[in-house]
Amino acid sequence: xxxxxxPVELQHGQVALRPLRAGDGGEWAAARQxxxxxLRPWDAxxxxxxxxxxxxxxxxxxxxxxxxxxxxxxxxIITYGGAAGAGARSKWPLVGQLTVSGITYGSxxxxxxxxWVDEQYAGRGIVPTAVAMAADHCWxxxxxxxxxxxxxxxxxxxxxxxxxLGFRYEGERPRxxxxxxxxxxxxxxxxxxxxxxxxxxxxxx
Numbered sequence: 001x002x003x004x005x006x007p008v009e010l011q012h013g014q015v016a017l018r019p020l021r022a023g024d025g026g027e028w029a030a031a032r033q034x035x036x037x038x039l040r041p042w043d044a045x046x047x048x049x050x051x052x053x054x055x056x057x058x059x060x061x062x063x064x065x066x067x068x069x070x071x072x073x074x075x076x077i078i079t080y081g082g083a084a085g086a087g088a089r090s091k092w093p094l095v096g097q098l099t100v101s102g103i104t105y106g107s108x109x110x111x112x113x114x115x116w117v118d119e120q121y122a123g124r125g126i127v128p129t130a131v132a133m134a135a136d137h138c139w140x141x142x143x144x145x146x147x148x149x150x151x152x153x154x155x156x157x158x159x160x161x162x163x164x165l166g167f168r169y170e171g172e173r174p175r176x177x178x179x180x181x182x183x184x185x186x187x188x189x190x191x192x193x194x195x196x197x198x199x200x201x202x203x204x205x
Contacts, residue, residue, distance in 0.1 A: 005141075006019070006065070006068040006069045006074075007019040007065070007068075008074070008137065010076075010133040010134070010137060011089070011133075012129050012132070012133055012201055012204070013081075013129065014080060014081040014082040015078065015079075015080060015081075015125075015126050015129040015130055015133070016078075016079045016080075016081070016089055016092060017076040017077070017078060017079075017098060017130055017133055017134060018076065018077055018079060019065060019068070019075065019076065019077070020061050020064060020065070020075040020076065020077050020097070021061060021065075021077075022057070022058040022061040022062060024057075024061065024077060024094060025056075025057035025058060025061075027093070027094045028057060028077075028094060028097075029057065031094055031095070031096075031118050034118075035116075035118055035119050038119040039116055040180055041152075041154070041155075041179075041180050042116070042152060042155055042158070042179060042180070043116075043179065043180060044177065044178065044179055045178050045179060045180060045181050046178065047178040047183070061075075064099075071103055071105070071142075072101075072103055073099060073100060073101045073102070073103060074099065074100035074103075074134065074137075074138075075097075075099050076097065076098045076099065076100075076130070076134060077094050077096075077097055077098075078094070078095050078096035078097060078098055078115070078117065078126060078127075078130045079092035079093060079094055079095060080092055080093060080095045080121060080124075080126055082124065083095070083121075095117060095118045095121040095126060096115060096116050096117035096118055096121070096126065096127065096130070097115065097116055098113070098114070098115040098127075098130045098131065098134055099113070099114050099115070100112070100113050100134055100138060101113075101114065103138075103142075103144070108145075108146075109143065109144045109145040109146065110144060110145060110146035110147070110148060111138055111144055111146075111147060111148070112147075112148045112149065112150065113131060113134060113135065113147055113148070113149050114149070114150075115127055115130065115131065115158075115161075122157060125204070127158075127161050128161050128164050128165055128204065129201075129204060131149075131161060131162075131165060131200070132165060132199070132200035132201045132203065132204055133200075133201060135147045135165075135191070135196075135199075135200050136196075136199040136200055136201055139193045139196065139199070140193075140199065144193070145192055145193055146190055146191070146192050146193075147190065147191055148188060148189070148190040149162055149167060149188075149189045149190070150173070150176060150177065150186040150187070150188055150189075151186060151187050151189065152179065152184055152185070152186055152187075153172070153185060153186075153187055159187070162189040164203075165191075165200050165203060166191070166195075166196075166200075166203060167189035167190060167191050168189060168190055168191060168195070169187065169188075169189055170188045170189065170190055171187070171188055172185055172186070172187050172188070173185065173186050173187075173188055
């Protein structure tokens, strides 16, 4: 696969996406720690018998950025400029993560998208904006055809994100992903580039 443009930074209003960096480890770990109970029901886990995959944050960041340069994934950090004392964009706090993974070219040209946000920043329109920017980048810059999002039926906050952006519900996949210690059912939402007109950012109110 050809090497593609990376790193990439995107911004709309007070929400920005930038590459996850090795130096984000402290801030990322602090956000994850204070959101343990908020995120645990939706976090991916390793099924029994799988390798635990334990590695340092720095090693993970290096690996993901290497994969991004080869067009396999886009590991974004979500930052927010509406926080008190945020200042210049380079100082905006880390408030979540958005990852485009499983990027496939050839005759498929699709990818899946996942995200999480710090509970104290939930409900501010940050995640819909981040999803819209990432999806538009995938369609109009990378030339992908389809973006898919898998969400547990119990995850009301994530369901509101895809509903707000107009993702099409395609059905349920039983025991689709190993989440929070077991195989969990997921609802599948998707959009093809022909369905989005000028893009999802234009749908933001």
